Amino acid sequence: MQNRLKDRIALVTGASSGIGEATALELARQGARVAIAARRRERLDALAKELAALGAEPLVLVADLADEADAQRIVHETEQRFGRLDILVNNAGVMYLEPIAEADLGRWRHMLELNVLGLIAATQAALAGMRARREGHIVNVSSTAGRIANPNAGGYAATKFGVVAFSEALRREVYKDNIRVSVIEPGAVATELREHIGHAATKDALNAWADSMRQLQSRDIAEVIAFCVGRPAHVNINEVLVRPTDQE
Numbered sequence: 001m002q003n004r005l006k007d008r009i010a011l012v013t014g015a016s017s018g019i020g021e022a023t024a025l026e027l028a029r030q031g032a033r034v035a036i037a038a039r040r041r042e043r044l045d046a047l048a049k050e051l052a053a054l055g056a057e058p059l060v061l062v063a064d065l066a067d068e069a070d071a072q073r074i075v076h077e078t079e080q081r082f083g084r085l086d087i088l089v090n091n092a093g094v095m096y097l098e099p100i101a102e103a104d105l106g107r108w109r110h111m112l113e114l115n116v117l118g119l120i121a122a123t124q125a126a127l128a129g130m131r132a133r134r135e136g137h138i139v140n141v142s143s144t145a146g147r148i149a150n151p152n153a154g155g156y157a158a159t160k161f162g163v164v165a166f167s168e169a170l171r172r173e174v175y176k177d178n179i180r181v182s183v184i185e186p187g188a189v190a191t192e193l194r195e196h197i198g199h200a201a202t203k204d205a206l207n208a209w210a211d212s213m214r215q216l217q218s219r220d221i222a223e224v225i226a227f228c229v230g231r232p233a234h235v236n237i238n239e240v241l242v243r244p245t246d247q248e
């Protein structure tokens with residue numbers, strides 16, 4: 001278990017908090033060397049210290065992944081530092097919830113640029129090296145909102161359904177290159193994600209809903225991601241839906 005990912009090179013986006021932070025730590029615990037990307041440098045630096053203590057030789061990449069050039073740059077910088085990229089975890093995301101009639105399309109555009117286009121740009125950048133080496137694993141973090149579209153989540157669900165659709169098309173394009181693609185669909189996880197909801201009534205309702213149950217913790221999802229990437233090369237776990245036991 002400890003060394004299952006020994007000598008593997010991973011890049012985790014959105015690693016400054018929540019699921020991404022926990023995933024970077026879990027991959028490091030299992031022996032991977034890990035590059036971590038997000039905007040908040042202080043948070044990444046603090047995580048890098050923990051990763052270094054685990055022997056993960058962390059690479060800190062400050063980047064705005066809503067910017068296509070940054071999404072490509074973090075992949076190239078990881079390859080330059082470590083010589084290759086084996087595992088790309090496309091996790092960075094935001095969740096802006098509000099009724100469609102009142103939606104701030106500027107914020108929704110940003111959400112699409114980050115949750116979908118940033119993920120696609122990082123994936124594109126990673127494919128060249130993975131194809132050349134005929135191995136690699138791309139893990140895309142979607143959501144239960146990529147399966148079920150709830151009221152007030154029209155924009156967010158559009159991004160997460162988009163991630164599921166993109167992941168399946170990607171898998172079918174690259175499986176012959178021995179590249180694996182997994183999409184992870186978490187239910188309610190206790191993270192900072194809900195803090196950025198601008199629509200007060202929606203935020204209050206969602207927080208009350210989440211507080212009514214035993215939410216998943218970031219590490220629960222991190223362990224699922226580590227399990228997927230730790231399977232032998234002939235096993236590709238395509239899709240994992242993980243809800244709290246208490247979630248309908």
Ligand code: NDP
Pocket residue numbers: 013014015016017018019020037038039040041043063064065066091092093094095114141142143144185186187188189190191192193194
């Ligand atoms: P957090 O808010 O804790 O983490 C989001 C991460 O994304 C942070 O590291 C943040 O870093 C990063 N991020 C946000 N905007 C950008 C940007 N423009 N450029 C680079 N990085 C960015 O929430 P979670 O851990 O919950 O979210 C992680 C993923 O999990 C998201 O894709 C989310 O949609 C998904 N998810 C979460 C669920 C939940 O209930 N929490 C359920 C289902 C899916 P920084 O601000 O430093 O840039």
